[in-house]
Amino acid sequence: MNISILRLDSNPITTATSPATATANHRSGILGCYNGTNSCRLNQLQQRKKNPSIIVCSTTKPLASVVDRHGVSESGLSRIESLSQVSGVLGCQWGDEGKGKLVDILAKHFDIVARCQGGANAGHTIYNSEGKKFALHLVPSGILNEETVCVIGNGVVVHLPGLFKEIDGLESNGVSCQGRILVSDRAHLLFDFHQEIDGLREAELAKSFIGTTKRGIGPCYSSKVIRNGIRVSDLRHMDTFPQKLDRLLSDAAARFPGFKYGPDMLREEVERYKKFAERLEPFITDTVHFMNDAISQKKKILVEGGQATMLDIDFGTYPFVTSSSPSAGGICTGLGIAPRVVGDLVGVVKAYTTRVGSGPFPTEIMGKGGDLLRFAGQEFGTTTGRPRRCGWLDIVALRYCCQINGFASLNLTKLDVLSDLSEIQLGVTYRHPDGSILNSFPSDLRLLEQLKVEYEVLHGWQSDISSIRKYSDLPKSAREYVERIEELVGVPIHYIGIGPGRDALIYK
Numbered sequence: 001m002n003i004s005i006l007r008l009d010s011n012p013i014t015t016a017t018s019p020a021t022a023t024a025n026h027r028s029g030i031l032g033c034y035n036g037t038n039s040c041r042l043n044q045l046q047q048r049k050k051n052p053s054i055i056v057c058s059t060t061k062p063l064a065s066v067v068d069r070h071g072v073s074e075s076g077l078s079r080i081e082s083l084s085q086v087s088g089v090l091g092c093q094w095g096d097e098g099k100g101k102l103v104d105i106l107a108k109h110f111d112i113v114a115r116c117q118g119g120a121n122a123g124h125t126i127y128n129s130e131g132k133k134f135a136l137h138l139v140p141s142g143i144l145n146e147e148t149v150c151v152i153g154n155g156v157v158v159h160l161p162g163l164f165k166e167i168d169g170l171e172s173n174g175v176s177c178q179g180r181i182l183v184s185d186r187a188h189l190l191f192d193f194h195q196e197i198d199g200l201r202e203a204e205l206a207k208s209f210i211g212t213t214k215r216g217i218g219p220c221y222s223s224k225v226i227r228n229g230i231r232v233s234d235l236r237h238m239d240t241f242p243q244k245l246d247r248l249l250s251d252a253a254a255r256f257p258g259f260k261y262g263p264d265m266l267r268e269e270v271e272r273y274k275k276f277a278e279r280l281e282p283f284i285t286d287t288v289h290f291m292n293d294a295i296s297q298k299k300k301i302l303v304e305g306g307q308a309t310m311l312d313i314d315f316g317t318y319p320f321v322t323s324s325s326p327s328a329g330g331i332c333t334g335l336g337i338a339p340r341v342v343g344d345l346v347g348v349v350k351a352y353t354t355r356v357g358s359g360p361f362p363t364e365i366m367g368k369g370g371d372l373l374r375f376a377g378q379e380f381g382t383t384t385g386r387p388r389r390c391g392w393l394d395i396v397a398l399r400y401c402c403q404i405n406g407f408a409s410l411n412l413t414k415l416d417v418l419s420d421l422s423e424i425q426l427g428v429t430y431r432h433p434d435g436s437i438l439n440s441f442p443s444d445l446r447l448l449e450q451l452k453v454e455y456e457v458l459h460g461w462q463s464d465i466s467s468i469r470k471y472s473d474l475p476k477s478a479r480e481y482v483e484r485i486e487e488l489v490g491v492p493i494h495y496i497g498i499g500p501g502r503d504a505l506i507y508k
Contacts, residue, residue: 072105073469076507079494080109084343086301088331089411091308092349092401094316095326096356096381096388098413098497099348100124103141103304105502110302112294113142114151114287116334117324118306119190120162121215127501132173138163140304143175151287154186155324155334157220158232160276161192183280184287185233186336190220191245191269193252193259200256221323223248232284235277242270288336295341303331303342309401317445320359328405347407347491349398351415351481354379354388360448363427364391377417392425392455395488400441402491410489412482413497416504421460424481428488429454458484466499471508482508 072080089106091097104126107113120137127133128144138158142148152158167177194216202214223229228251230244246266253261294301307326310316315327324330332339352373355361365373370390373379379388401407418424430438431452442448461475468474474482474496486493496506 079507086341087344088303089346090305092347093308094310094355095307097348097350100126100141102411107142107145107148111299112149112301113140114303115140115156116153117155117330119157119217120159121217139166150181152183153335154184156187157190158187159190182285183283185284187232188224188229190216194219197256200258218323317359344408348411350413353391353394356381356388362453363394392427394427396430399489407491409492409494411495412493416466416498424458424460425455427453428456471506
């Protein structure tokens with residue numbers, strides 16, 4: 001990778017390529033849930049408004065008291081409440097941008113938080129009001145807000161052992177999940193064998209391996225696309241379930257000699273899934289009906305994206321991508337809602353760039369510099385624990401993501417991680433080997449390896465910003481960095497993360 005650096009001022013700056021060390025008002029009711037027969041059952045959340053332990057915020061109560069209780073400034077509250085009825089939070093890079101935190105903060109202002117794609121390969125780390133850490137993979141990040149209903153949509157692939165483990169972990173930590181998690185009857189089931197053949201597939205690819213999480217996501221979507229997958233609704237018909245599972249397992253055994261399948265495996269899996277089916281039944285919902293009914297009832301819905309646009313099966317760095325559509329289009333196909341109802345989309349982007357696994361990374365910092373940024377930002381995967389590759393913020397890729405998704409605003413996360421740096425670089429232009437400018441992010445992997453990145457260099461602020469809560473109180477250099485990103489991308493930054501906690505957010 002060739003690098004060209006542009007300096008934005010005449011002052012000398014050293015070490016050009018190495019980083020230094022590093023309220024919602026109480027809602028008046030929630031929708032009933034719809035089971036497979038479309039009969040309506042009363043959601044337990046409706047009963048909570050009758051519980052005297054729940055604080056109801058009166059409209060006559062001063063706004064300041066709401067601000068104090070939830071830790072959101074008046075301007076922040078106004079910003080959040082201006083979001084459209086159906087809003088979304090999507091990743092702008094290669095995942096791991098910190099989407100879960102923003103979803104967790106916004107969730108208290110929404111009735112429903114929904115996942116629309118991906119599976120347990122989405123690792124979202126969030127913290128509750130006491131600072132306790134939760135690592136979520138399938139359950140939407142709105143689960144920590146007790147008035148929020150969480151929907152796992154039809155576009156998600158669901159690994160039931162993992163889902164139940166996650167639910168048990170939440171319950172053991174005092175987070176009630178009963179009646180609050182709805183699983184689409186159209187969602188496809190991800191089995192343990194999908195994970196096994198994910199590893200076999202990676203081994204086959206040898207040096208060209210994708211670098212997946214080996215959570216079986218790709219193989220499960222493959223089963224879905226070739227039309228021999230098994231859906232959640234199939235758990236209601238255990239008379240035909242064994243035949244469907246046999247066909248699925250036999251197909252895997254025929255394709256992968258390393259996968260050993262026999263009658264004992266089928267018998268054990270069927271018995272196992274009979275128990276899973278019984279436990280899952282209260283969660284199973286016709287979520288297409290549920291979501292559209294919610295929209296007609298003017299309920300507020302927040303869509304939580306997994307992964308990110310640069311991992312999109314169509315728009316990402318193919319084939320080093322995920323197996324679903326983490327961009328805006330996946331919202332409609334993964335939830336069964338119309339494009340016209342989707343409103344404000346917030347793109348989440350780190351103040352620098354990271355990537356897990358193989359694939360192109362034009363602004364990657366190699367060697368010690370990348371290591372220092374990795375440890376400063378604690379860049380290790382939530383799902384796998386793998387160290388993330390680190391680099392400067394890639395404006396070309398970010399602008400490309402903004403074009404595809406039509407973001408109304410951005411959430412710039414982990415700005416505090418850059419606080420020790422004497423200088424910060426922005427990758428602003430891609431050039432062909434002959435020096436001509438590329439107009440957009442290219443699809444050609446060979447070109448991505450050969451292109452030359454042109455950088456702008458800005459002064460760092462070299463001070464702790466983690467306790468700052470007002471944008472105007474940020475150091476001048478930090479504000480210049482934020483505003484330069486806005487200028488280059490053409491999308492306003494409304495939220496700025498300066499730490500992992502819920503309150504560590506600046507509303508701009």
